[in-house]
Amino acid sequence: METKIVKAADRRRHWDDIYATKPETGVSWFEAEPAVSLALIERAELPLSAHIIDIGAGASLLADALLDAGYENLTLLDLSPTALDCVRRRLGDKAGRLTFVAADITRWVPDRIYDLWHDRAVLHFLVEEEGRAAYRRSLIAATRPGSQAIIATFAPSGPQQCSGLPVRRYGRDELARFLGDEFRIVESFERDHTTPWGSMQRFHFARAQRLA
Secondary structure, rough: OOOOOOOHHHHHHHHHHHHOOOHHHOOOOOOOOOHHHHHHHHHHHOOOEEEEEOOOOOOOHHHHHHHHOOEEEEEEOOOOOOHHHHHHHHHHHHHEEEEEEEEOOOOOOOOOOEEEEEOOOOOOOOOOOHHHHHHHHHHHOOOOOOOOEEEEEEEEOOOOOEEEEEEOOOHHHHHHHHHHHHHEEEEEEEEEEEEEOOOOEEEEEEEEOOOO
């Protein structure tokens, strides 16, 4: 697959096209059960009333699972309105219990503070320093001391691209440097993800706590 650099203004079109032309189960990041994310969220020991945001939610089934678990204040943020519409259609009336935000994380200004920031595979698409710095500003603005962040990226031995786009891979040390002194990594590990067509992708998962 050809690797291409997508300018900020074209990112929404890129992801809208993917979600408009492929079924939910036809993308490499699909998980029939988001087991690792759910386990990390459980270990965060949050009350069901906690404010949780899923960055780059796409059409993930994580929202369904968290609603079924009883979480009450869930926000889904994605660059692609088409992806969020997939979730609305799938959940039907239950979608009214979610907050949907169609926004570019590098330009988004949060209007509230979240107890948990969850990101499975958005950060690694930001390969330029400007985008990484903007992501970090949004993370800091959306959290407070005591908040937690769960961030998953391709691991150092993982793929070098996804959906035709280059990625920046992270291990524990690389992510710790990115998060800076404001966060402490509580746990991190690598895990293989099996795509719907059977290939393996090595991910690095981390749960961090905001300190300052």
